[in-house]
Amino acid sequence: MRDNHLHTYFSYDSDADFRDYLEYYDGEIVTTEHYDLSNPYSKQDDVPDYAAYSQKIRELKEQYGNRLKKGIEIGYYAPRESDILTYLAGKDYDLKLLSVHHNGINDYLDDEVAGMDKHAVIQDYLDRLEYAIGRVEADVLAHFDYGFRLFDVSVEELKGYDIQLRRIFQKMIDCGLAFELNSKSMYLYGHEHLYIYALRLLKELGCPKYSIGSDGHKLEHFRLKFDRIRGLLADYGIGEEQLLR
Template identity: 30%
Template sequence: MKCDFHIHSSFSGDSDTPMPAMIERAITLGLDTICFTEHYDEDYPEGEENFSLAVSDYYETLCTLKKQYCSKINICFGVELGMQSHLGNLYTKYVQSWPFDFVIASQHLLDHTDPYYPAYWKNKNPSDVIRHYFKETLQNLKSMQGEYDTLAHLDYIVRYAGFGFTSYHYDEYADVIDPILRYLIEQDKCLEVNTAGFKYGLGHPNPCEEVLKRYRQLGGEKITIGSDGHRPEHIAYNFDHLQDLLNHIGFQYYCIFQKRKSEFRRLDR
């Protein structure tokens, strides 16, 4: 697989890597297309990370680098939006104001708090938090008014639950996961397969194999592939293994985007 459609640079609040370093690494790996998907989380809790996005500077820099590297790699203009239900109208106007190639919808917050931080989990039952997360995901997806192309790292919450995948099973949450998968299929949107789960040592992508199998059983065919890389060494992380995993589940293609239009690529290219 020669396309990575979820990478970040120093334009994201949680990365300090210059864009050229990410591009050079992608070229070294033999990728032919990458999409920068810098974070924009409006109304993110004060005192934590800054996930505002200097989109004018970002776009200007990307356009310059796109021209500079045009003979070596295709560089796409994307954004990762941190969903909250009250932000739907704002995000709709935002997406329509810029010539994005690709828009990721992500669920990062619960109760206006980032579960990345251990303090969120104090005195909480992890199973209850995970269930709450999936319910919020569906509600927030509906608030996006269709202005997104893929749902990122569906079971992201498990990365921070304290037990990894050892006590998390699709069957326990099928009643709240299946409505999300059905909604994506009904809306003709993609489900992202995010390899950061491997990077974090979980042994699985996000979402895990059981969720991907269920998505396929329900008729889901549209997936995007992303490493969620914030550093050069994380680009296309474990893509070789992922290709075999997806083939085994029954996927033959993945999607890339140009000007918000999807294009199917075979998993072997």
């Protein structure tokens, strides 16, 4: 299974080089570079240089063969929707992730957010996530828990959002997006239990497509704990044919 969530120096917060991944692993590599407008963390529009990115991929394909794919992680922010659509128009990607990273004031990983009211943050995030689905064309709903990565959330607490989570997942299914198992969320932010709960809901809803991504920004996180995720998928009766690539 391919790692469907990966960053290089084309993302504002990564220094990784394509070759780090290409030399380490001989299967397909797709990078999903950050596209985040009005990013409160960097205080700018973070836009990967499409021409340079495409050129780099072409060069690397000559050396490494046709196992390199083009991707983008679209950070959706409603006030900039028209700019997002304009940027994406006419650009060609093999994989598009849909994410919500910020609310215009804070990225949900800002230190400040950790001191805020947990339930207010979760509600704000889920409302934005629910709205974002279907607004731009994409293949994968990335890290459904991004807005509350900084918090310890129990399954009981997450169940409090059950009705909305079901709506979000149904919308994701209806829009043809795959559900992402994000190994950084699961194993670096300790949210495996929340993903297991999500898998139970998704099975009930008949979700047909899943995607596995490390969200790696460096080689150490590439394909993080994929064997463990493989086991989880088997436990929930999700077959390889349901995985995106």
